[in-house]
Amino acid sequence: MYNEESESILEKLKEEQDFLIGTINVSLGDISFTLINKDLIGSVIESWFNKWVILNNIVVKKNMDSQAFPDYYVGQENDFLELKCFDADRRPSFDIADFENYYEIVNENSELSLKYLDCDYLIFGYTMTSTGEIIISDIFLKKIWEITCPSKKFPLRVQSKRGKIYAIRPTVWYSKSSRIEFPVFESKYEFFEALNRTYELYKNENYW
């Protein structure tokens, strides 16, 4: 189901996971200190991952447009790989994809549509101690339907503000708690239907 290269990345990372502990050290003028600031960790993990793939002779191509989807292309078919990070002490709240853009592309019935739907998500959960030690506590490889679910308002959980939907957002896919109201989707098709029904409701003004 996942790209083979993505799977080999996950496997290698998992082997190293116990040693994936680190710090961000700042030196400016004659002051040196360890940064205790969680906001920067996601960006730091991404820079670190770019070094890690080179050191491990893994062939992934970075998307030269750093703002665009996906982050990387993997394997001979240039499958899509997205890198996501979240503070493992909180609910994951990263943007999986821009809602309208994603909807439009997966409904084009083009080759690109399948690439988008089948994108691999490599997800790092991190924690930071009070002394600034970064610990990679979880590493996941997931498909979009394995980390998304319905919400009370829409068939697909999204980030919406003042009548506008911005992004597709993840649920706490790894939680076994009975307090989680909606389980993740069971298949790509279930997700795809939820996406399309959400779009229809969104464009139906009477719904708001």
Next chain:
Amino acid sequence: MYNEESESILEKLKEEQDFLIGTINVSLGDISFTLINKDLIGSVIESWFNKWVILNNIVVKKNMDSQAFPDYYVGQENDFLELKCFDADRRPSFDIADFENYYEIVNENSELSLKYLDCDYLIFGYTMTSTGEIIISDIFLKKIWEITCPSKKFPLRVQSKRGKIYAIRPTVWYSKSSRIEFPVFESKYEFFEALNRTYELYKNENYW
């Protein structure tokens, strides 16, 4: 005009400025590298400044609500001090203050109104070399009317999007270029008037 403590901070920083060169080093697992990412520098300078004031026995009180205005209180009267950073290779584009909130408070005619208007802005301009070396290239101490100006659309330059004004934004106050259309305000009162006229226009629907 500026708080005495703010002036002494500026003076000490200026003495050290030639030595204010540094790096952000990441170590995670068995990979160590220098971060080459400008996005994080503002946040790093703020953390660094918090260490620097302690090391220099400067009495500033950090606002415990890190999201709120101002960043610091200085001197016996608890005057306001804001810390701002910008990439000196580009136009400064930081938010000086939230527009509506700022307008409301300075028009309250309270003690707080004067504190807001008289807030000192300590501003760091930085550059980063291709190898990740951070250089503090400029340090300024400014009042709000010394870094703001009119714009074509409003008496006060603001950040507006889709009919909504978000923040008060700075001009390139240090530029001597004749291409700068609007000079900074000449006084607090000129700024104050521009703020209020901008608010009136903003609330007048016919203007949009």
